[in-house]
Amino acid sequence: MPRPVTRLAATALALCLPFAATAQDFSEEEIKQLALQAILENPQIVMEAVAILQSREEEEAAAAARSSLTEGRDLLERDPNAPVLGNPDGDVTVVEFFDYNCPYCRRAGEQVSDLLARDDNVRVVYREWPILGDGSVFAARAALASRAQGKYGAFHEALMGARGRVDERIVLQIAASVGLDLDQLQTDMDAPEVQAHIDTTFELARSLGFSGTPSFVVGEQLAPGLVDADQLLAMVETVREGG
Structure with a gap:
């Protein structure tokens, strides 16, 4: 070259x-x-x-x-090792790449919640992409481990609602506040599927050309950066209109 x-x-x-x-x-x-x-x-x-x-x-x-x-469409939208919120049988999938220590991701989380409140036929696939330090890695691993206790949704929302940076101490405090068993959580954080999810997320982000969080994929549309609920709705409708 x-x-x-x-x-x-x-x-x-x-x-x-x-x-x-x-x-x-x-x-x-x-x-x-x-x-x-x-x-x-x-x-x-x-x-x-x-x-x-x-x-x-x-x-x-x-x-x-x-x-x-x-x-990578199937892996993006149907990876069994990725958390799904919203309507699991929804007709349109929104994929979000995020980091718990990214302030724009916290704002994006509010927009995604607004989207789900306004459209009950959307499924959201979450790709944990911890790129902002050790605290982000610990938070992502803990969130993914919380799936074993059936509390990913509540834990995810609580982490997104944290003030300031999250680190190991803050993550465990929030985990306890949503009723997670901390001993089990820390054991499950070492499960191979937790690291597999993070590794896959990094590879997907690289292949799609994303360089930061938040980043979204909706159908054929790539949206790096913060988008509001109206923009997300418009992207969802574009997918529906395209069949």
């Missing part, structure tokens, strides 16, 4: 060549020399070349995400 400097030089050169030559007609050193000369004579082409390369890279990333979305 061409190095970034060579790609930039080749793009800059292509903007200036008045004839049908391509980068393949020159050696790498010739490209650099010709591009340098072109840049000195036409400084504005640097920004034009950068814009072209950025556009190409964004298109390539979008294409890769669409391919990953198609190939």
Whole structure:
């Protein structure tokens, strides 16, 4: 694969060549020399070349995400190792990638709750994606372990409602407040399915091009960042309209 400097030089050169030559007609050193000369004579082409390369890279990333979305649809929406809230038989699935220490995720949680209150035919798949430190990892593992006691929903909502950062002490306090057996919880945190969920989430996020939380998938729509309930409803309706 061409190095970034060579790609930039080749793009800059292509903007200036008045004839049908391509980068393949020159050696790498010739490209650099010709591009340098072109840049000195036409400084504005640097920004034009950068814009072209950025556009190409964004298109390539979008294409890769669409391919990953198609190939990973079943894992995204029907992974038996992922928590599901809302209507488990709903006709549209919303997938959320989140971290308990992400303030935007806490706001997103309110929007998801609003969505479920307004549309009782939506199922939400939660992907625990602890990217903000050890406290986030502990919280994610504890939340996933709480499934063994049938309290994921209550524990998830309580963790989302926490003030400030959550760490091991805060997580265990919240776990006790929703009636979880702490000894069992900490044992279940080491279950292989807990780590498997987190590993799968990281791989899915990478393949979809997500770089932060929260991030959503609704049908063919990727939504990195915070979205409100109205936007989520519109995305859900887009899926329904598309059959």
